Amino acid sequence: MFDIKWIRENPETFDKLLALRGLEPKSESLIALDEARRAHVAELQAAQEKRNVASKEIGKSKASGDEAAAQKAIEEVAKLKGFLQSGEEEERKLTNALNDALAEIPNLPHEDVPQGADEADNVLLHTDGEKPVFAFKPKEHFELGEAMGTMNFETAAKLSGSRFVLLSGELARMERALGQYMVDLHTGQHGYVEVSPPLLVRDEALFGTGQLPKFSEDLFKASEDHWMIPTAEVPLTNIVAGEIVGEATLPRRYTALTYCFRSEAGSAGRDTRGMLRQHQFSKCELVSVTDEENSLQELERMLGCAEAVLKGLGLHYRVVTLCTGDMGFSARKTYDIEVWLPGQNAYREISSCSVCGDFQARRMNARYRKEGEKQLNFVHTLNGSGVAVGRALIAVMENYQNEDGTITVPDVLQPYMGGATTIGGAES
Structure with missing residues (x-):
């Protein structure tokens, strides 16, 4: 706004x-x-x-x-x-x-955002780790999951239609383990406050973060008064909506592990196999509320927090700066983290971290007062995935797969998996 x-x-x-x-x-x-x-x-x-x-x-x-x-x-x-x-x-x-x-007008790009029309013009910032080397042709996640019998798309389609998945057994536990690992990391080491927010929000909340009125087709409406959240960014950012917060309380950092719901209206024909693009998925969200002077620095910090998840999992990834033509509606500057998927032989987005300046705050009327001043200022808001849980599951499956169809459990997940070092195989 x-x-x-x-x-x-x-x-x-x-x-x-x-x-x-x-x-x-x-x-x-x-x-x-x-x-x-x-x-x-x-x-x-x-x-x-x-x-x-x-x-x-x-x-x-x-x-x-x-x-x-x-x-x-x-x-x-x-x-x-x-x-x-x-x-x-x-x-x-x-x-x-x-x-x-x-x-209806999107946020204006920051001066150091690269110019470009689409994702082809995004700029590589850095990479981390090495691509795994296999002595066999690596499989995609859905091939591995279906062979294990714990990733079922047919039953999910019977229940809910396309773009849903039913996980069971060890894969269901690993998905839960990944989410718990992320929240524990962000609360224990990165200083975020865990929040369990509502999954249903009103129009005003979606307007505040920029999903309404322009992107209603991307959302699921639950009733006359409520929408399913497309991301926990919506309720977390709106915690300060209509508030005047003290400068001493900034920055505020929130994290939440929630299900998210998206219609994927613009993705017909894309990623139809597997669980890369689902109507329902879980995500660990990061939201920061800062003053104007520190918002860009907070973006770099948030990026580091999201990267720490993938470093801990031992996954190879790269970070790109989105160009002006590829940024989201509310963003002034965005970094995407793209994880390596050997089954696809491609990098795929697993996190986006964005600074929005005062764009969302103006829509929400969220302000702060500097110490010793009467004038009110709009807060600055940031959001990022820390990270998408379903895509992290895909990445772990494809990067840690073994020739016999089993999957090695990354060290950081083993405490959440009852000490198991592998899943799958004959006992799956």
Whole structure:
């Protein structure tokens, strides 16, 4: 969400940054909407002043016995009252038109974000670890899971349709183990506060983080008043919605392990095999609320926290900086972590870490007061996956697979797996 005053003062800069997002100039149309609203407000103010003058004239005329003048003033007040009543409704319409137009515009990219049209223009930041070497042709996760008998897509489809999976036995336990490992790491070593949030949220929460109104087709609506969360970013970020927080309480860092629900409306025909792209999946989310001065530094810290999950699991990955054309709606700058999947012979996204500046805070009206100052400032918000649990399961299965179809359990997961060092095989 943007400050129309800033757009009025910086129209060329605003349009230039929108162009980096591949969008047409919008400052002129937005300023025109604001001009119409301001002109109408000026008319209302002038009418209110006339009404006040006419109201006083009624009393004066009656006191002097000039009934004709009093009646004229009464008629003038009635006329102005009608105009003001209809004018207030028109003001609401003009204000809503401006706010709706502003709400549809994505965040502006940070100055150091690489320019580009799509993922092909993303820039490699660094890599970590080495690709595993196999003495056999590595299989994809769904081949391994189906052979183990603990990854069932047919039964899930019978229950719920496509893009669902039913995990059982050792794979169900490993998925749970991965999520517990992530939350324990982020709370125990990285200073995040664990939260168990609602999975159903109202329109205002999704508006605050930028999913509504533009991306309703990507969501699942549960009832007239509630939506299923597409990510725990929504409830975690909205913890500070409408609040004025003290500077001393910042940064606030939250983590949550939840199920997430997405319609995958734009992914028809993509990743139809396996569990890479599901309607329901679990994810460990990281959210930070900071002041303006420290938000970019917090992004680097958050990235490190997400990377620590993959380092602990011994997985090879790379980090890329998303270009202007590939960033999400609310982001100013985003890093993607892409884990290596030997079964696919490809890197796949397993985490995105983004700084949103005050974009979401303006939509949520989330502010803070600096020590010793009266002025209020909007907080800065960040979010990231720490990490996607289902994709971490895929990565562990493919990177730790053995020729006999078993899967070696990474050291950090063994305490969560009852000490097991392998899963699968004849006993699966």
